[in-house]
Amino acid sequence: MYRQNPVKIGVGIGVFGALFLLLTTILLFVVPQELMSSTASNVYIDTWSQPIMTVGGFVFSVGIPLACAVIAYYLTRGEHTPGSVVIGFLIGGIVFIIGNAILGVTVTNLFVSGAGVERSLLGHMQNSLPHGGRLFVGGLLGIAGALIVEEYF
Structure with missing residues (x-):
């Protein structure tokens, strides 16, 4: 029988x-340049x-x-x-931060040029922290909701 593993699910997310995020970066920078x-x-x-940034922002902020x-x-x-x-x-958030940083450094060093473009791995990790944090906090809110429903309903 198939059994869900929270670590695998978190890593998948x-x-x-x-x-x-790599797709939105490619659509915004690589395709036109x-x-x-x-x-x-x-x-x-x-x-x-504007549509790419709107959809990407919605997916990362809400979706x-x-x-x-x-x-x-x-x-x-x-x-x-x-x-x-x-x-x-938590592991899913860490995987997102590290994965996004590696992909971001690769794409920006290969395809994106211009002043003010972040090229360091640490800089990309720092920029990814809010998104990884949202992933983790979303999980915490789901857990809290489940515990509240279990306790009171």
Whole structure:
């Protein structure tokens, strides 16, 4: 029988988040700089930069934390202890931070040019901290919700 493992689920969410952030970075920077002429690049940036940033920002600010809360609620209401779910989402947040930093350094050093572009691994990790924190806090809120429902309903 298949059994959910909170650590694997947390790591999966962390990997998904890092890959999604990589996708938004590629769409915002690599596509217009490397694959288009300057005229087409300007039109692309004018047309698509705002929708890409809006969708990406929504996914990272609301979508991933909400998904973490729902998944953590489900795991805690099931057969897992709150501690194991907390560890799973903590590891997921750490995986996101490290994965995003590695992918970010790779993409920016290969494709992105310009002043003010972060190129260090530590700088990318620092920029990823809020997103990894949201992943972890979303999990904590789901656990808290499950414990409240279990206690009072």
